[in-house]
Amino acid sequence: MATINLTVNGKSRSVDVDADTPLLWVLRDQLQLVGTKYGCGIGSCGACTVHVDGLAMRSCQLRVEQIGEQKVTTIEGLSEHGDHPVQRAWLAHDVPQCGYCQAGQIMSASSLLENTPHPSDVEIDAAMNGNICRCGTYTRIKAAIKSVNAVG
Amino acid sequence: MSTSANSQNRRNFLKTTALGGGGLLLGFNWLTGCTGKASQPGSVDLGPELPESWHDINAYLKIGNNGTVTIYTPNPEFGQGVMTAMPMILAEELDVDWKDVISEQAPFNAEKFGFQFTGGSRGIMSRWAGLRQAGATARQMLIAAAAQEWEVPAEEITTKAGRLYHAGSDRAMGYGDVATVAAELPMPEEAPLKDLKDFSIIGKSKKNVQGREIVTGKPLFGIDYHKEGMLTAMIVHPPSFGQRLERIRNLDEVKAMPGIKDVFAIKTYKDGQEKGGFDTNAFPELVAVVGDATWRVMKAKKALLVDWQEQEAFEESINGFRGKTSRKVPAGLENSAEHSKRMEEMAAQPAREVRKDGNPELAFRTADRVLERSYSAPFLAHNCMEPMNAFAHVEGDQVWIAGPLQAPGLIEPTIAARMDLPVENIDIEMTRMGGGFGRRAYSHYMLEAALISKEVAAPVKLIYSREDDMTNGIYRPTYQATYRAAIDANGELTALHVKAGGIPESPLFANRFPAGSIDNYLAEEWSIDSNITIGAFRAPRSNFMAGAEQAFLDELAEELGKDPIDFRLELLQKAKDKPVGERNDYDPERYAGVLKLVRDKSGWGQGDEGISRGVSAYFCHNSYAAHVLDLTVENGKPVVQKVTCAIDCGVVVNPDAAANMAEGGIVDGVGNAFFGEMTFTDGKPDKQNFDSYRMIRMSEAPKVIDVHFVASEVDPTGLGEPPFPPVFGAVANAIYRATGERRYKQPFMGKPLKG
Numbered sequence: 001m002a003t004i005n006l007t008v009n010g011k012s013r014s015v016d017v018d019a020d021t022p023l024l025w026v027l028r029d030q031l032q033l034v035g036t037k038y039g040c041g042i043g044s045c046g047a048c049t050v051h052v053d054g055l056a057m058r059s060c061q062l063r064v065e066q067i068g069e070q071k072v073t074t075i076e077g078l079s080e081h082g083d084h085p086v087q088r089a090w091l092a093h094d095v096p097q098c099g100y101c102q103a104g105q106i107m108s109a110s111s112l113l114e115n116t117p118h119p120s121d122v123e124i125d126a127a128m129n130g131n132i133c134r135c136g137t138y139t140r141i142k143a144a145i146k147s148v149n150a151v152g
Numbered sequence: 153m154s155t156s157a158n159s160q161n162r163r164n165f166l167k168t169t170a171l172g173g174g175g176l177l178l179g180f181n182w183l184t185g186c187t188g189k190a191s192q193p194g195s196v197d198l199g200p201e202l203p204e205s206w207h208d209i210n211a212y213l214k215i216g217n218n219g220t221v222t223i224y225t226p227n228p229e230f231g232q233g234v235m236t237a238m239p240m241i242l243a244e245e246l247d248v249d250w251k252d253v254i255s256e257q258a259p260f261n262a263e264k265f266g267f268q269f270t271g272g273s274r275g276i277m278s279r280w281a282g283l284r285q286a287g288a289t290a291r292q293m294l295i296a297a298a299a300q301e302w303e304v305p306a307e308e309i310t311t312k313a314g315r316l317y318h319a320g321s322d323r324a325m326g327y328g329d330v331a332t333v334a335a336e337l338p339m340p341e342e343a344p345l346k347d348l349k350d351f352s353i354i355g356k357s358k359k360n361v362q363g364r365e366i367v368t369g370k371p372l373f374g375i376d377y378h379k380e381g382m383l384t385a386m387i388v389h390p391p392s393f394g395q396r397l398e399r400i401r402n403l404d405e406v407k408a409m410p411g412i413k414d415v416f417a418i419k420t421y422k423d424g425q426e427k428g429g430f431d432t433n434a435f436p437e438l439v440a441v442v443g444d445a446t447w448r449v450m451k452a453k454k455a456l457l458v459d460w461q462e463q464e465a466f467e468e469s470i471n472g473f474r475g476k477t478s479r480k481v482p483a484g485l486e487n488s489a490e491h492s493k494r495m496e497e498m499a500a501q502p503a504r505e506v507r508k509d510g511n512p513e514l515a516f517r518t519a520d521r522v523l524e525r526s527y528s529a530p531f532l533a534h535n536c537m538e539p540m541n542a543f544a545h546v547e548g549d550q551v552w553i554a555g556p557l558q559a560p561g562l563i564e565p566t567i568a569a570r571m572d573l574p575v576e577n578i579d580i581e582m583t584r585m586g587g588g589f590g591r592r593a594y595s596h597y598m599l600e601a602a603l604i605s606k607e608v609a610a611p612v613k614l615i616y617s618r619e620d621d622m623t624n625g626i627y628r629p630t631y632q633a634t635y636r637a638a639i640d641a642n643g644e645l646t647a648l649h650v651k652a653g654g655i656p657e658s659p660l661f662a663n664r665f666p667a668g669s670i671d672n673y674l675a676e677e678w679s680i681d682s683n684i685t686i687g688a689f690r691a692p693r694s695n696f697m698a699g700a701e702q703a704f705l706d707e708l709a710e711e712l713g714k715d716p717i718d719f720r721l722e723l724l725q726k727a728k729d730k731p732v733g734e735r736n737d738y739d740p741e742r743y744a745g746v747l748k749l750v751r752d753k754s755g756w757g758q759g760d761e762g763i764s765r766g767v768s769a770y771f772c773h774n775s776y777a778a779h780v781l782d783l784t785v786e787n788g789k790p791v792v793q794k795v796t797c798a799i800d801c802g803v804v805v806n807p808d809a810a811a812n813m814a815e816g817g818i819v820d821g822v823g824n825a826f827f828g829e830m831t832f833t834d835g836k837p838d839k840q841n842f843d844s845y846r847m848i849r850m851s852e853a854p855k856v857i858d859v860h861f862v863a864s865e866v867d868p869t870g871l872g873e874p875p876f877p878p879v880f881g882a883v884a885n886a887i888y889r890a891t892g893e894r895r896y897k898q899p900f901m902g903k904p905l906k907g
């Protein structure tokens with residue numbers, strides 16, 4: 001057991017956990033930030049995607065002791081009022097079916113758009129291929145991503 | 153307006169009993185029940201204002217003094233959109249403004265809501281009449297209350313968008329103003345229903361009522377459930393089918409690990425306990441590990457050393473939908489290679505005849521030529537994104553359960569029997585499900601959680617790891633089908649023979665198309681017992697038969713020198729004009745309708761040279777679907793450029809959400825046709841997680857999906873399943889057009905494509 005200090009969604013948090021605990025389970029079990037989802041635990045599904053210093057990372061693959069000063073953002077902290085452009089695009093395209101994968105999809109997409117405001121299909125595929133949607137909402141996800149910075 | 157009779161005691165019926173769907177399937181109840189979280193349709197930013205007081209009008213709705221209406225969705229939500237579509241149906245007849253509606257998952261209460269079940273694409277179909285009636289009778293009560301208030305005849309009162317009007321005296325008020333009075337009134341004798349042409353909500357796309365909660369990461373799912381003092385539990389099941397627990401070798405050592413509260417064996421069924429039809433479970437003996445944090449429990453689970461022994465053969469008795477049956481479960485550790493061999497052997501022998509028309513033997517004997525092709529498909533895992541999980545708290549003789557499940561009414565009696573408690577003592581709360589696809593109709597994990605909670609005397613949340621989930625069974629069975637067609641010297645089709653089987657069940661539907669369109673027809677089936685458990689998987693059996701049949705018809709059309717759509721339409725015309733046999737369970741006209749629509753919308757045959765396209769159509773779950781799939785090959789890999797889809801499922805309640813579900817079914821079909829496969833070595837599933845189990849991903853999804861619905865005034869029928877099965881045929885047929893090579897064995901991408 002170790003005491004670990006983290007910055008999550010702009011707030012300093014201190015947790016007592018095993019130092020090798022994946023960030024995913026610290027978020028879900030200790031901080032009750034359950035928007036970040038468990039899907040595979042091996043970095044193969046993207047359900048657990050969060051931003052670490054702005055970059056999309058699989059939280060199931062990050063030991064909490066490695067985070068240090070880096071800033072963690074979860075779906076709950078992506079925007080204050082749930083109105084991040086990507087969230088709005090998701091609602092406009094009525095993307096979700098079951099919804100379970102969508103927090104991870106949104107975190108991957110918002111990180112992509114941060115660095116590549118007008119991604120091509122190939123760039124979208126590359127950034128989003130790690131996020132499985134079992135319900136098969138891929139075409140809507142792609143359309144939503146393209147709409148975010150579309151002109152006109 | 154159409155009216156439907158409604159007697160005085162209908163009020164009682166409405167208030168206390170199941171409306172619609174109640175007796176629909178076999179008189180079970182079903183449960184849904186979120187935590188009463190209100191969702192907000194209408195505006196994205198602000199939901200309806202909450203009232204100071206609520207007034208129950210009937211089991212399905214309450215009206216606030218400010219006119220806000222809460223509508224309860226009786227069936228559980230797993231992404232099919234019932235929490236939006238079902239309230240839309242009621243709101244339409246209630247004549248209320250959609251922006252004033254709050255959608256809530258109803259609690260599990262069979263007396264009030266009947267069979268609360270998600271499966272078989274029956275949700276909207278089974279609730280259509282009941283929800284309309286619930287809305288219409290409520291509207292009548294509001295009118296009656298206004299008539300009292302204004303002292304005018306009820307007939308002179310009209311409604312619009314949640315308001316009541318009396319033109320004669322130029323008065324108006326909101327539903328909320330009379331909700332108190334209305335709630336006390338008797339049920340009206342007649343509840344007029346709207347004409348379809350007057351619909352203003354049904355048929356107009358509404359956004360997912362939980363969309364905002366989903367995109368902001370609110371705790372909606374079972375796995376998100378939290379209760380103070382709750383422990384986390386995981387299970388360890390045998391690594392192989394055909395095995396059971398022998399002993400835990402290092403119990404004390406694991407119990408001493410940090411944060412671990414207890415480690416023990418549980419047994420999900422009593423010896424000889426009669427099972428319900430959805431109590432399928434390969435691994436009733438488990439090791440439970442309970443601790444204070446998920447990660448610690450995972451570490452303890454890894455450290456655990458367990459000896460397993462071979463399970464002897466046994467027979468179990470099942471009391472399911474089809475009455476009492478028994479199931480033989482063989483001993484042994486099974487292998488996929490052996491499965492294939494045994495399936496080929498069975499396919500080569502005569503099988504059980506299910507249907508015969510005319511004289512197929514003679515037709516084959518005298519045929520000029522015979523086209524024979526065999527198709528096969530592997531076991532599939534459901535792989536819902538949210539792994540199986542359940543919260544349970546057992547206190548004395550009370551059991552509280554919450555979690556994702558498709559059929560609480562099916563597991564409740566099993567829990568009661570196992571725990572020696574009356575069903576009244578068991579309370580199940582339904583959470584939103586992170587996918588279901590049939591898997592969550594088998595909710596043994598609820599019972600496991602309850603047994604664990606009882607043992608540790610604390611609330612627990614049981615979570616399956618992805619590996620536990622994927623290797624637990626309840627798979628889509630592996631199937632095989634052989635089709636033969638007899639062709640005479642004039643090049644006419646004279647007979648068709650289908651023989652299909654699987655492990656452990658046959659996929660055959662003997663009375664479906666093309667039965668009824670061919671004079672000489674024979675359908676046979678066989679099956680092989682197995683200890684690998686199977687269960688419903690999106691469009692059970694159809695999800696294989698459609699692909700085999702539609703690929704065969706494609707090849708047959710080619711053999712006969714006909715266009716594949718024209719050929720199917722010819723057969724359907726025959727089935728309509730001169731049907732063979734009497735048990736044909738499809739409507740040839742509606743079937744032809746989707747083929748014509750997809751031909752039209754895809755521009756089939758109009759300058760599509762250079763595009764490799766496959767067509768396929770199927771009827772299941774009371775609806776018709778047809779696809780044209782356009783495919784190119786790049787570096788041996790298929791690229792689905794476009795899928796055009798036509799569906800006839802009657803009236804479409806929420807068109808954009810319906811299109812979303814059809815798109816999902818198509819992506820699911822393409823993914824499983826290309827990649828889906830579970831295999832076994834010595835009883836052990838060869839794939840345990842998404843690194844080895846190939847799921848379709850963004851770059852492999854169709855680039856464009858274009859969904860069209862046949863305009864219809866027929867009452868709605870299924871939609872979650874029907875678009876899925878025909879995809880497999882469309883993929884197979886498009887691959888052939890693109891490469892010149894037919895693929896008969898799924899998954900089709902077992903080896904790279906030519907080209």
Ligand code: FES
Nearest residue numbers: 039040041046060
């Ligand atoms: S849970 Fe982390 S990638 Fe799947």
Ligand code: FES
Nearest residue numbers: 098099133134135
């Ligand atoms: S919406 Fe269900 S997994 Fe993506």
